[in-house]
Every structure is written in structure tokens, then in C-alpha cells.
Amino acid sequence: MVVVQEELSSSEWTVELQVQEQKSSEELDMDKVTAAMVLTSLSTSPLVRSPPVRPNESLNGSWKEGGFVPSSTSSSGYWSWNAPSDQSNPSTPSPPLSADSFKPFRLPFQTDDGIDEAESSSLLFDEPIPRKRKNSMKVMFKCLWKNCGKVLGTAVGIQKHIRTIHLGRVGESDYSDGEEDFYYTEIRLNTDSVADGLSSLSPVSPSLASPPSFPTQDASKSELSCAKMDTKGMTPLSRSAPTNLYLVHTDHAYQATPPVNIPGSTKFTPNGNSFSISWQSPPVTFTGVPVSPTHARPTASGEQKQQIQTILSSPPRASVGLRKPRGEGKKCRKVYGMENRDMWCTACRWKKACQRFID
DNA sequence: CTTGCCGGGGA
DNA sequence: TCCCCGGCAAG
Numbered sequence: 565m566v567v568v569q570e571e572l573s574s575s576e577w578t579v580e581l582q583v584q585e586q587k588s589s590e591e592l593d594m595d596k597v598t599a600a601m602v603l604t605s606l607s608t609s610p611l612v613r614s615p616p617v618r619p620n621e622s623l624n625g626s627w628k629e630g631g632f633v634p635s636s637t638s639s640s641g642y643w644s645w646n647a648p649s650d651q652s653n654p655s656t657p658s659p660p661l662s663a664d665s666f667k668p669f670r671l672p673f674q675t676d677d678g679i680d681e682a683e684s685s686s687l688l689f690d691e692p693i694p695r696k697r698k699n700s701m702k703v704m705f706k707c708l709w710k711n712c713g714k715v716l717g718t719a720v721g722i723q724k725h726i727r728t729i730h731l732g733r734v735g736e737s738d739y740s741d742g743e744e745d746f747y748y749t750e751i752r753l754n755t756d757s758v759a760d761g762l763s764s765l766s767p768v769s770p771s772l773a774s775p776p777s778f779p780t781q782d783a784s785k786s787e788l789s790c791a792k793m794d795t796k797g798m799t800p801l802s803r804s805a806p807t808n809l810y811l812v813h814t815d816h817a818y819q820a821t822p823p824v825n826i827p828g829s830t831k832f833t834p835n836g837n838s839f840s841i842s843w844q845s846p847p848v849t850f851t852g853v854p855v856s857p858t859h860a861r862p863t864a865s866g867e868q869k870q871q872i873q874t875i876l877s878s879p880p881r882a883s884v885g886l887r888k889p890r891g892e893g894k895k896c897r898k899v900y901g902m903e904n905r906d907m908w909c910t911a912c913r914w915k916k917a918c919q920r921f922i923d
Numbered sequence: 924c925t926t927g928c929c930g931g932g933g934a
Numbered sequence: 935t936c937c938c939c940g941g942c943a944a945g
Contacts, residue, residue, distance in 0.1 A: 892945095895927065914937060917928055 706749050893921050 705722035707714040709730045716722040895918040896908035905913060909920040 897926065910937090912927085915928055915939065 708749055895921050 704715050704717060705719050707716075707722055707726060707730075709726065712730070714722070714725055714729075716725060896912035899921070900907040909918060911917055911919040
């Protein structure tokens with residue numbers, strides 16, 4: 565796991581940055597082109613939620629932004645953790661499920677490049693494609709640097725800001741090692757009506773991209789749930805901001821993790837119409853290897869880093885003596901039905917913990 | 924009630 | 935080891 569990030573070259577980060585810019589404009593186009601489609605699908609699709617990211621049928625690693633980012637950028641192995649579970653799954657290719665579970669609607673540009681046939685087919689049988697509310701969304705970029713909070717309109721702007729102001733890289737404006745990328749977050753200013761906005765803040769809002777599951781299944785499950793709760797905590801907060809609905813979105817899954825187990829890191833001030841999200845450790849790096857040790861930075865304390873790293877690398881908590889909480893995902897039995905028992909994974913057939921649909 | 928799966932047992 | 939299933943807990 566640690567190795568993965570060290571493989572990220574700076575060029576990849578650059579690509580990432582470009583994609584972000586492209587994304588924002590692309591989204592605006594999306595509004596025009598597919599507004600009707602989105603509305604229709606929203607009104608008809610039974611449930612709009614974040615997709616379950618299952619390691620054994622993963623979308624080639626990175627699920628971002630509900631798939632709006634061309635997956636080709638992620639084929640460089642952003643989240644190419646080795647999937648912990650069996651790759652032996654293909655032995656039973658995903659059989660066609662019942663017709664009603666097939667969701668024919670797909671975004672026209674959501675191509676499968678970088679995703680092979682097997683994976684794409686499993687895509688089809690997955691939950692509805694997560695849609696993002698993008699009505700009247702204005703994308704801003706907020707500096708996460710402590711006591712800064714500067715908001716700029718473009719990713720480039722905020723990167724330049726961070727680079728020059730916080731990282732002190734005045735003379736090397738071209739140079740980007742992607743480090744700035746950690747230090748800002750994308751903010752969507754929803755100018756929709758409040759009621760509309762509130763309805764979009766269902767417990768797990770589609771706009772709040774849930775962080776991809778980390779392969780350390782249980783670790784992510786148990787610990788990242790904290791992050792989820794923090795995210796949910798924004799709901800009442802947003803209610804207190806009647807006009808501007810801030811949907812904080814983080815571009816990197818690990819960027820979304822700072823609230824994890826950092827008590828008080830996410831602060832809401834319900835009084836008035838303002839709030840501040842000020843976790844103290846924007847620059848959490850996975851490697852734990854300081855990128856530029858010379859600069860004083862608003863980094864997580866070593867303790868926090870240690871903590872986070874421990875979370876990410878710790879083995880599944882053994883919950884000794886306690887029964888493992890049942891997975892909430894659909895398992896073979898539910899998916900295939902009793903009549904297709906031979907299609908179940910062996911574990912399910914033996915009434916053991918399902919190996920195909922791991923939560 | 925259904926579902927997931929642990930623990931145990933038979934071949 | 936493979937396979938099955940009673941029974942429990944959760945929903």
C-alpha cells in the first residue's frame with residue numbers, strides 16, 4: 565500500500581490537475597446537454613446513491629466523481645491496490661440478473677476505456693450509475709491551508725495560490741509536484757432553492773462522493789464510517805445556511821480522510837450562516853514520506869499521521885468474541901436467488917461468509 | 924418473516 | 935478437505 569503512492573510520478577499529478585479543470589467546464593456542458601436526461605433519470609431511478617465499490621469488481625481502481633472523469637486517467641494505478649479478494653471470481657461470470665435489475669441508462673460519454681469486458685459487464689449489473697446533482701452548481705476551489713480558506717474560481721488559481729503563498733515556490737510557478745493538490749478542495753456552490761438543496765442532502769448525498777473503499781476491507785469499513793458521519797454532519801449545518809448550500813467535495817479519496825479520527829477537526833458553527841471546515845491536516849500523505857521537509861506546513865502532527873497510517877494499514881479488527889456484523893450488501897443468495905444456487909459462490913453455498921460480494 | 928453466516932459435523 | 939446444515943442474530 566505504501567508502495568503505491570511512491571509510484572505516483574509528478575507527471576501523473578499533472579494529468580490529474582488538468583483533468584480537474586477540464587472537468588469543471590465539462591460539467592457545465594453537461595448541464596445543458598443532459599439536464600433533461602438527468603432530471604428524468606433522477607425522477608425515475610429508484611435510488612441515487614454512491615456505488616458500492618467492490619474490490620473484486622472494481623471499476624479499474626478509481627471511481628471518481630461518479631464516473632465523470634475519464635477512467636483512462638486512473639488507469640495509471642491511482643488506486644491500484646491489490647484487490648485483496650479473490651480474482652477467481654471470473655470463474656463464474658456475472659450471469660444476467662433478473663431483468664429489472666438491469667439499468668440500461670448510462671451516461672453517453674461514460675466509456676469503458678480502460679475497463680475490460682468483464683468489468684464493464686459487471687458494471688451493467690451494478691447499482692444505478694451515481695448521478696450528481698449539478699443544477700446551478702458553481703465550482704469553487706477552497707484553500708485548506710490552516711487559517712487561510714481562500715476561495716478561488718479555478719483549480720489553477722488555487723494551486724498557484726498554494727504554491728506561492730503557502731509553499732513558497734515563487735520562482736518555480738511551473739513546477740508542480742501535485743503537492744498543492746492536497747491542500748485545496750473543490751466546493752460546489754449550489755444556487756438552487758433551499759428546499760431543492762435539502763432534498764439533495766439525503767443521508768448520503770450523491771454529491772458527496774463517498775470515498776472509495778480501501779482494500780483493507782474492515783479497516784475502511786469501520787474507520788471510514790467516521791468520515792461518513794462527519795460528512796453527514798454537514799446536513800444540519802447546511803440547513804443553517806439557507807442561501808448558499810456548500811457541498812464540499814474532495815478530489816482525492818484520501819483527502820476526504822482527514823476527518824477520520826481527528827477529533828474536532830471538522831468544526832461547524834451552527835450560529836449564523838457560516839461554518840468552517842478546518843481539519844488541521846490537509847496534507848495527509850499516504851506515504852508518510854515528507855515531500856518537502858524543508859517547508860513548515862500545516863501538516864498533521866506526526867501522531868495523527870501515524871494514527872491515520874495505522875488505520876489504513878491495520879488488519880481487520882478481529883472483533884474477538886463478537887459476531888461479525890452482517891454485511892449489508894446483497895449476497896449471492898439475494899442476487900441469484902435460491903433457484904440459482906449453483907451460481908452462488910462456494911462460500912455462500914456452504915453458508916459461509918460470502919466471498920463474491922464482500923462488503 | 925428473510926438473510927447472512929458461525930459453528931459444528933458428516934463423508 | 936469438501937460439503938452441508940442447524941441455529942443464531944440482524945433486519
